[in-house]
Amino acid sequence: MDAVMLSRIQFGLAAGFHFLFPPLTLGLTLIILVLETRYLHSDDGLYKKISTFLIKILALVFVMGTATGVVLEFSFGTNWAAYSRMVGDIFGSPLAAEGVFAFFMESVFLGVLVFGRNKVSKRVYWLSAFLVFFGAHMSGLWIIIANSWMQTPAGFKIDQGRAVLTDFLAAMFNDSTHLRFVHVVIGGWITGSLFVAGVSSWYILKKRDLASAKPLLSLALWVFISASLVQLAAGHLHSEQVAKTQPEKLATYEALWETTNGAPMSMIGIPDPDRKITHFEISIPKLLSFGIYLDPNAKVQGLNEFRKEDLPPIVITYLSYHFMVLLGFLFIAMSLIALFLKYRQKLYEAKWYLYALLFALPLPFASNLLGWMAAEIGRQPWAVYRVLRTADAASTVVPAWQILFTIIAFSVIYMLIFAVFLKLLIKIVKKGPEKVTLGYAED
Amino acid sequence: METLQILQTIWFFLIGFLFVGYSMLDGFDLGIGTMLPFMAKNKSEETAIISTIGPVWDGNEVWIITAGGALFAAFPHVYATVFSGFYLALMLVLFALIFRAVSLEFWSMDAGRRHVWKWSFAVGSFLPALLFGVALGNLIAGIPLNDKMEFTGSFFTLLRPFPLSIGLLGLSAILLQGCAYGILKTGGGIQDRFRHAAKKIWIAFIFCLALSASLSAVYLPQQLNNPLCWIFTALILALQISYRVTIDTKHETLLFVFSSLSFACLWALIGTIQFPYLARATGGPEFSLSVYNASSTETTLWVMLIIALVGMPFVIGYTAYVYKIFRGKVNQ
Numbered sequence: 001m002d003a004v005m006l007s008r009i010q011f012g013l014a015a016g017f018h019f020l021f022p023p024l025t026l027g028l029t030l031i032i033l034v035l036e037t038r039y040l041h042s043d044d045g046l047y048k049k050i051s052t053f054l055i056k057i058l059a060l061v062f063v064m065g066t067a068t069g070v071v072l073e074f075s076f077g078t079n080w081a082a083y084s085r086m087v088g089d090i091f092g093s094p095l096a097a098e099g100v101f102a103f104f105m106e107s108v109f110l111g112v113l114v115f116g117r118n119k120v121s122k123r124v125y126w127l128s129a130f131l132v133f134f135g136a137h138m139s140g141l142w143i144i145i146a147n148s149w150m151q152t153p154a155g156f157k158i159d160q161g162r163a164v165l166t167d168f169l170a171a172m173f174n175d176s177t178h179l180r181f182v183h184v185v186i187g188g189w190i191t192g193s194l195f196v197a198g199v200s201s202w203y204i205l206k207k208r209d210l211a212s213a214k215p216l217l218s219l220a221l222w223v224f225i226s227a228s229l230v231q232l233a234a235g236h237l238h239s240e241q242v243a244k245t246q247p248e249k250l251a252t253y254e255a256l257w258e259t260t261n262g263a264p265m266s267m268i269g270i271p272d273p274d275r276k277i278t279h280f281e282i283s284i285p286k287l288l289s290f291g292i293y294l295d296p297n298a299k300v301q302g303l304n305e306f307r308k309e310d311l312p313p314i315v316i317t318y319l320s321y322h323f324m325v326l327l328g329f330l331f332i333a334m335s336l337i338a339l340f341l342k343y344r345q346k347l348y349e350a351k352w353y354l355y356a357l358l359f360a361l362p363l364p365f366a367s368n369l370l371g372w373m374a375a376e377i378g379r380q381p382w383a384v385y386r387v388l389r390t391a392d393a394a395s396t397v398v399p400a401w402q403i404l405f406t407i408i409a410f411s412v413i414y415m416l417i418f419a420v421f422l423k424l425l426i427k428i429v430k431k432g433p434e435k436v437t438l439g440y441a442e443d
Numbered sequence: 444m445e446t447l448q449i450l451q452t453i454w455f456f457l458i459g460f461l462f463v464g465y466s467m468l469d470g471f472d473l474g475i476g477t478m479l480p481f482m483a484k485n486k487s488e489e490t491a492i493i494s495t496i497g498p499v500w501d502g503n504e505v506w507i508i509t510a511g512g513a514l515f516a517a518f519p520h521v522y523a524t525v526f527s528g529f530y531l532a533l534m535l536v537l538f539a540l541i542f543r544a545v546s547l548e549f550w551s552m553d554a555g556r557r558h559v560w561k562w563s564f565a566v567g568s569f570l571p572a573l574l575f576g577v578a579l580g581n582l583i584a585g586i587p588l589n590d591k592m593e594f595t596g597s598f599f600t601l602l603r604p605f606p607l608s609i610g611l612l613g614l615s616a617i618l619l620q621g622c623a624y625g626i627l628k629t630g631g632g633i634q635d636r637f638r639h640a641a642k643k644i645w646i647a648f649i650f651c652l653a654l655s656a657s658l659s660a661v662y663l664p665q666q667l668n669n670p671l672c673w674i675f676t677a678l679i680l681a682l683q684i685s686y687r688v689t690i691d692t693k694h695e696t697l698l699f700v701f702s703s704l705s706f707a708c709l710w711a712l713i714g715t716i717q718f719p720y721l722a723r724a725t726g727g728p729e730f731s732l733s734v735y736n737a738s739s740t741e742t743t744l745w746v747m748l749i750i751a752l753v754g755m756p757f758v759i760g761y762t763a764y765v766y767k768i769f770r771g772k773v774n775q
Binding site: 059060063064068070071073074077078079082084085089090092097099104105107108109111112114115119120131164166168402405420423427439440 | 490493494497498499501502504505508509511512513514515516517519520522523524525526527528530531533534537538540541542543544545547548549551552553592593594595739740742743746747750751754755758761762765768769
């Protein structure tokens with residue numbers, strides 16, 4: 001295998017593993033902020049106890065995100081040197097800004113959350129919770145800015161083979177930044193809220209820590225319901241933007257082979273790129289055209305209009321996108337059931353639903369990864385859309401065997417720390433809100 | 444000078460500033476981490492030593508993440524050349540940083556395997572503390588580069604005597620910083636051990652300084668005529684002598700200040716030797732990466748300067764505030 005392919009595999013593994021953690025961080029910091037706000041206003045120790053429990057989990061999730069995030073920053077230099085040279089003038093700034101405006105804040109005040117409960121006033125503690133929440137979301141914003149520039153580059157010109165910045169704001173807030181940011185953040189809220197709901201359900205099913213678990217489940221479900229429903233709109237707007245700014249990507253998502261007036265929306269099927277047909281396809285006529293242009297007969301570009309070498313891998317992109325959407329609708333269905341059970345005041349008795357929440361806990365992680373795959377694999381063959389091909393982006397001086405070696409090393413290390421992470425996460429959950437303490441005092 | 448050149452020069456100093464911040468702050472927790480297994484006699488001492496850095500190490504590490512981002516943004520060619528050229532060495536640093544990042548959290552919760560995570564934190568601290576200096580030493584001594592700014596050496600190119608001596612110098616400076624912080628934050632037997640260690644490491648530091656100074660006479664003979672180099676070297680020596688005589692006194696904060704200032708002067712010395720080069724080439728100055736041929740455009744340097752000037756005062760402000768929250772000795 002050549003060095004480019006190996007670097008892609010390594011970056012895919014490293015980014016995919018990393019992306020398990022930041023969305024959970026986003027959701028957890030939101031719920032912690034809500035709990036701390038209630039504690040600040042009500043002085044009710046229950047909120048403090050639940051929040052402390054979640055901060056313990058956040059600290060563990062956060063270090064996993066940090067450990068795996070540094071790898072990605074370094075990777076642009078180590079494995080993608082040609083990319084760094086060509087687009088560093090634009091791509092480096094958001095990474096630096098992420099450190100200055102977001103990651104410092106998040107890391108420094110997380111220290112206060114974990115170790116400072118008895119050292120600062122309630123107001124300062126609340127402020128720390130807010131700044132961790134804010135820092136985490138700003139961190140997401142700058143990373144999404146950088147990534148969105150790769151999707152829909154703007155604010156630059158090509159000068160002697162390098163992309164140079166001409167308009168900073170246009171580059172940062174390009175066609176896809178705001179929609180992708182909203183989409184990813186809401187994905188994070190779904191992840192965090194379903195995580196918390198799943199854990200609370202487990203306590204209720206086990207009939208333990210009920211005083212904490214019931215209010216926590218209720219709060220988590222409100223976040224989950226709101227986020228899942230808003231995601232429908234956010235996801236739709238994002239697809240609409242993709243249709244307009246990256247037509248071949250949308251055609252891949254829909255496996256739309258021919259340019260069509262009144263294009264159908266593909267529900268499910270198996271695309272066959274060789275024969276240019278989709279097997280076993282179920283589709284809704286004219287819905288795609290209507291969805292994008294609010295006109296059932298509008299024209300949508302098909303895959304056949306593009307050169308084969310400019311198209312992404314079709315099957316995996318199509319399936320990633322469709323399974324992500326499927327999970328999105330599953331979350332909406334679960335939200336509607338939650339609303340119904342809440343209305344009937346039977347939430348805590350509905351065992352089957354509590355089991356469903358528990359078993360659904362991993363699903364948002366899957367939908368985040370699928371969405372990320374749809375976005376990134378769907379951008380191929382480009383590293384920067386229509387500016388730089390992935391094949392031309394890799395380092396030329398790193399021999400393939402060295403990359404193979406580091407892929408093996410990363411895999412071993414990541415499996416090891418993931419196993420320990422899961423073990424400790426389960427340990428915290430088993431200990432429960434009643435017994436969990438922050439800092440190094442325990443054991 | 445044109446605006447672009449002024450900006451390029453400013454960014455040389457700002458990157459230097461981020462490295463100084465990293466050395467002073469993460470320097471002490473790298474030092475504490477490296478010495479942890481040797482300083483703690485029992486579990487409660489281990490907890491006490493880790494408590495000195497627990498609330499702050501994570502924020503400290505952001506200095507290198509930000510410095511990396513700033514280097515990427517301001518001097519993308521340096522980022523590309525050095526990171527891809529030093530691939531295996533940097534990957535080793537990354538593996539160390541991964542273990543380091545998770546170790547303390549794992550240590551605090553994984554009661555049965557505390558010794559494992561203690562050692563992984565120690566090794567994860569030791570390797571970056573040593574290897575960052577080796578990398579820097581290579582950029583000073585010069586690395587083989589071709590006319591496309593690509594590294595043409597191998598892993599073993601990096602292991603020449605001068606870079607290794609800079610690696611040891613950096614390691615000993617980091618350990619001195621760790622000792623100063625340990626003395627400041629602990630008392631009793633632990634503090635005595637940090638004092639004892641500081642005296643021994645001090646001798647090692649002076650030896651490494653002499654060694655790398657002698658080697659630099661071979662690698663960088665032209666610098667012998669540079670008065671600034673002599674001034675900064677003299678300052679480092681003066682601060683180190685002050686450090687040595689302060690170890691056994693009750694002026695614990697002052698000791699930390701001496702150590703930090705000495706680190707800053709070390710960077711000033713390196714900056715003096717290097718400017719305007721970021722990575723020297725062995726094949727001659729025309730192949731070297733300087734602030735002039737490796738930088739981003741004027742627009743980007745402006746934008747970055749605004750980001751730094753707006754953002755960094757807040758960072759320094761709230762970092763200082765949080766250090767104030769956690770001031771004083773840890774419970775033992």
